[in-house]
Amino acid sequence: MANGLERESGLTLFSEEELREVSGVKRVGDYVEVTCGCTSHRYGDAVGRLRVFVNGYLEITCECTPGCQEDKLTPSAFEKHSGRETARKWKNNVWVIVNGEKVPLCKTVLLKYYNQVSKAANGSHRSHNGRACHRDEFVRCTSCNKERRFRLRTKEECRIHHDALADANWKCSDLPYDKITCDDEEERASRRVYRGCTRSPTCKGCTSCVCFGCDICRFSDCSCQTCADFTNNAKA
Secondary structure (H helix, E strand, O other): EOOOOOOOOOOOOOOOOOOOOEEEEEEEEEEEEEEEEEEEEEEEEEEEEEEEEEOEEEEEEEEOOOOOOOEEOOOHHHHHHHHOOOOOHHHHEEEEEEEOOEEHHHHOOOHHHHHHHHHHHHHHOOOOOOEOOOEEEEEEEEOOOOOEOOOOOOOOHHHHHHHHHHHOOOOEEEEEEEOOOOOOOOOOOHHHHOOOOOOOOOOOOOOOOOOOOOOOOOOOOOOHHHHHHHHHHHHH
């Protein structure tokens, strides 16, 4: 790729110039990886590897100690794991190295696509009826091993999918609608590629159809890390 990592739409994720002074840059598939960290006054620096995906998702693998097993952390969870005393401000507390200096994420280009997704949650990628757009998702049955489609058009549908993901023993019979049993055929692969993106029918995930937090798909009465992070960040 000649001018930086390219997104599915053909646009450049980050140009070479934008990342020129950032330390530890690696371009891998659909994401860019850089060195990051968070500083605790008590424990010092916790270092990790931040991955910025083409759809705006942020994921950190912690390297605070050689044996640390924490990976696929949200920035908020990494901030908490580091022991940072003033948590819940991960955009300011999680840093990357730019030109040899620690620079908060909020002052770098790395949040560009995350911020696009955040704006989408507030209305910038609304569908024609004014609601946030969420593509269809799939959950695999633990009994028959078939993937079942979940449509995420309403808050109720999002909650059903959210709870199914959290259920380690989810089965086809748990679906409250579309009375499906394990005997029913799985959707054909040629059909599963159509997931309701308003930009492209066969989209594999973009800022138009992938949401990483809004008042429709996050729940204040849920104690999972994902919902807790969203609720805490909304209050920050």
